[in-house]
Amino acid sequence: MSTREQERTERLAQMQEQLTGAVDALVSSADWRRAMAFAARFRSRSFNNTLLIWSQHLSAFEQGRAPEPVPSYVAGYRQWASLGRNVRHGEPGYKIYAPLKVRMASRTPDDASSWRRLAPGEKPEPGEVVRRRAARMKPAYVWDVSLTTGAAIPPRPAPQLLAGEAPPGLWDGLAGLVEDHGYTVQPARSAVELGGANGMTDYLARTVLVRDDMDPAARVKTLAHELGHVLLHGPDHSDAAAHRGISEVEAESVALMVAAAHDLDTSDYTVPYVSIWATRVPGTEPGEVVKATGERVRRTAVAILDALPTQQVSDGDPPGLRHKPTTVPATPTRVAAAAPELPVGRDRLPATGPVL
Template sequence: MTTQVRGRARATREAKLEALQQELTESVAALVTGEDWKRALTFAAQFRSRSFNNAMLIYAQHYSAFNEGRVSGPTPTYVAGFHQWLSLGRQVVKGQHGYGILAPVTARFASARPSDAASWRRLSRGEKPRAGESVRSKLVGLKPAHVWDVSQTAGDPVPELPRPTLLHGQAPAGLWDGLADEITALGFELRLVSSAAAIGGANGLTDLLAHEVSIRMDMDDAAQVKTLAHELGHVLLHAPRENVTSTDLAADATLHRGIAEVEAESIALMVGAAHGLDTSSYTVPYVSTWAASVPGKNPVEVVQSTAERVRTTALGVLEKLDTQKVGDGNPPGLDRDTLSRRPGVAPAITGTRRDESVLGL
């Protein structure tokens, strides 16, 4: 490939990335009300195999396709790459356009002194580390990739995952116990109180200094579980941590009550949505109210950073729960090797430390 051809390919790739970033910014900027925020996080919970950014890109492009009459429903169900659909006996219908997403580009780095940040060197393609070296994978860039919703494909039937079935006011089986175990494992005592009067009129209360979480018991089971997930969100995101860095302290300084409550409620919403729990009664304050109040950042930046922070925390909660959940956006039936190569997700890394920045894609 000549230098001129490589240059044209690079320019094309960068133009596609810029267009995707612009579409992402416009999509996130539209999240200005509690209802929009609720819909976005509910969808992210049901597409939790994807980053918040890619989930929003998929959602926006699918909705546009629906308005143009190219797909039958306004919300995507399962998405996968072209060859992944082929592995499931399905193929993309002629004329259907894929949804552009941001796929990670990773590289391997090696070091004989892992604690020395300056000692890490990038390994070239096929290069093996030297004896005694540690190896890690790190995000080095992004590239455009495409996925298609199941409604854009035809072929063999896609297996249906079992879905939790809940009656009004009923909590998903095992969810209370699982959330309670996570709270106590973090060193917090769980207190059950008779009514809101015992905790100042609230449904739940987290005392970060006393390491106590209190939940009122005069609510239906679903409300109790949602409140427990909300309080777990406070414990995970807002409890003081040892050995914080100056960056952590700066972040804590900008975190006010409004953001803290939106984050905790958003985690509760995502945990509930992943279990098929009705979120219609959730109250999420207007995003624009608190997003515009953080010094040095515009509202879109705050929404994006908070959404990924919420998503990552909610995924950590869900991974520890041995409960029946709704699908995660991947078509049922894909094997592990195929999943590890799905567009928009970094490949699984064995025996190395995966860089945390990859999780933000």
Template sequence: MGTQARDIAAREAKLEALQNKLTASVGALVSGDDWKRALSFAAQFRARSFNNTMLIAVQHYAAFQEGRVPAPMPTYVAGFRQWQSLSRAVMKGQSGYAILAPVTARFASANPSDPDSWRRLARGETPHSGDIVRSKLVGLKPAHVWDVSQTDGKPIPETPRPTLLQGQAPDGLWDGLADQITAQGFELRLVSNATSIGGANGLTDYATREVSVRMDMDDAAQAKTLAHELGHVLLHDPTQPEASADAAMHRGIAEVEAESVALMVGAAHGLATDDYTIPYVASWASSVPGKTPAEVVQSTAERVRSTAVRILDQLDTPQISDGNPPGLDRSGPAHERGATATRAATPQQIETVGR
């Protein structure tokens, strides 16, 4: 076996071991409380895929048990060169946390509407004049990140964390969520109590394009309910092509997704997550024909994470860190940022040559 073949075999073995570790960690999510803890952690590291947050969590906790890091929870994680860009260096003897990083390739076509016309460009190959060039995720590979406690050097500037009293909602959260609901073409109705909406805290009606929220709750509960209904609007509107197919088949998954979106939005604002209601994982993760519970958990969690990030990115509110060190250039190497999905993404046009 040649050197290149051995390298490929070694990488495939590492990737398989990493996927096995991920499957085991996802399989350990048994109860609703386990799910809530996983999503609360993901909210603190929401810049990365759910799969990678799970891998970081389990490996960091193992490092804590071995005495290699001082706390059971990581603070900021970044790649080797990313830490160097912040004038910090990985300390001798500190092993990085393996994550799934994207492998991308460039494809070119002079007739992009013809699926058979696309050809993969070799490394350094120049497209033909007039070609459209797209970048596509074609696979995954192992990469490594380190927690700030595994590095030393220039201090990291600490960003202020939101602090809230019991029952208080962050300034601007309600208005920001309401704006996103109306931007989707839904009217927001404020009702005096739960009686008019069937005893619920909130209700999304896709037929009338209305979202109703009861107002006889404290501010935090109202904001949580509004985030829950916004989760329904973004994920489950049957008129939209991106509506969750799993949720359409099983209403329990739709409720898990909406409540989980609200949990991540709340956690990103420092709100307590104790009163979020998530049913026993096995009751909904085993409900989709043709998929294993682990596959349902992974796909549900990633839909939740990406939707919560979409909501949070449009809010002008104080939020906790997303897991990246303050001051980090987020346009750094893709393999250090880590994969944001575990399957091939739809290619996006990145340049037009010769036009």
């Protein structure tokens, strides 16, 4: 192993240790709601990278290097430079995971087993298709805007809402996504009709019911929760039936992220204490349950948000930042039912690779 490879391996080991610490802290605390709200504002990155940014920025704040405990925009060194800003001298940056891509070639691209890796400088044979694929992960570095100097960053417009008001177009957008999956949205006169609940998804009747006697903000939050059930759960998802508690955590967390992305108040969300649901999957470590659940929630919420025509808060990327898209965006009229398979985001592997 070369010195460079050894250094990369050591950095990855340090990052894994830091990520494990952040996950363990979630398991032993009641901070899941805060973590989901934070992830909504940095949703362009994987859940694991969100946790790494969260913990490292908090350390920078405690050391007096960052003025606020929560970051606003994060980007890489060259990305900040492209926006006319420079990283402050001596700032080490926040380590995150990034895919190390290699060139793959095949004459029959539809056959997954036919792809071969090209060596550096190797040219493909005549008739071969070449694509870049993620081979493994490498450390990458990002900095919060507070750790940079230079040209001003224009503020991104955020929804301005009165108490109880719903963002314009959010109800219609969510209802349209529910209907795209073969369900109808129906009103319920009160919680009595729903057994005390605010909403209910009937998988057999293909209906989603939402209380009609709540304020608009509460109704869109409930509809987002039920859309989470439609996308992630149901009779075709045996795992969801086996782990009912996690199903409710996922649906509520999806709704929380959708609400946070629209600057709606999320203080009233009630997600069970992490240690209650994360420790109830036999044969699986609680930390792995937390990471898998967080990524499923993030991917589902991002797919929903990408399909909505509403005004949303920043996703953590500075305004004006340009990068090559590596995702297949959801269309305005469709969100894939298999939400965890959506390759959403810039810093993670495709659906066929491991999520780090």
